[in-house]
Amino acid sequence: MMPDDSSLRxxxxxxxxxxxxxxxxxxxxxxxxxxxxxxxRILAAVAACVVVAVAWMLAVQHEAPLPGLPVLARAPEAPVxxxxxxxxxxxxxxxxxAGSLVAHAPAQPLVVRMQTDDPNVVIxxxxx
Numbered sequence: 001m002m003p004d005d006s007s008l009r010x011x012x013x014x015x016x017x018x019x020x021x022x023x024x025x026x027x028x029x030x031x032x033x034x035x036x037x038x039x040x041r042i043l044a045a046v047a048a049c050v051v052v053a054v055a056w057m058l059a060v061q062h063e064a065p066l067p068g069l070p071v072l073a074r075a076p077e078a079p080v081x082x083x084x085x086x087x088x089x090x091x092x093x094x095x096x097x098a099g100s101l102v103a104h105a106p107a108q109p110l111v112v113r114m115q116t117d118d119p120n121v122v123i124x125x126x127x128x
Contacts, residue, residue, distance in 0.1 A: 075110045 114123040 070115075073111050073113045076108050 110127040112125040112127070114125065116123065
């Protein structure tokens with residue numbers, strides 16, 4: 001049976017010190033629970049970091065070394081210019097003829113073909 005308000009009126013008001021004691025006890029319990037919760041969170045974070053570090057270390061140990069990349073295409077041979085067999089008597093003329101031979105040689109770019117893990121992707125690298 002619940003007491004009604006009229007039955008509680010004859011009781012004296014508790015002193016302020018008892019209110020303060022109850023408040024301190026409740027706040028202490030809240031602080032203690034908060035410390036336990038914070039310690040559990042910190043412990044979980046440290047455990048997660050350890051798991052990630054161990055998994056990373058195991059993955060690095062089992063990683064196979066990369067094989068050397070095979071050469072799939074060779075650069076074409078440079079065209080050989082025909083050198084005249086006669087010796088030029090004029091030095092200026094011989095310089096012009098050598099310069100004209102180099103200027104007319106067609107330049108072909110170097111092509112490097114790189115394979116990837118995906119057979120549908122091939123990287124072609126052209127170097128002038």
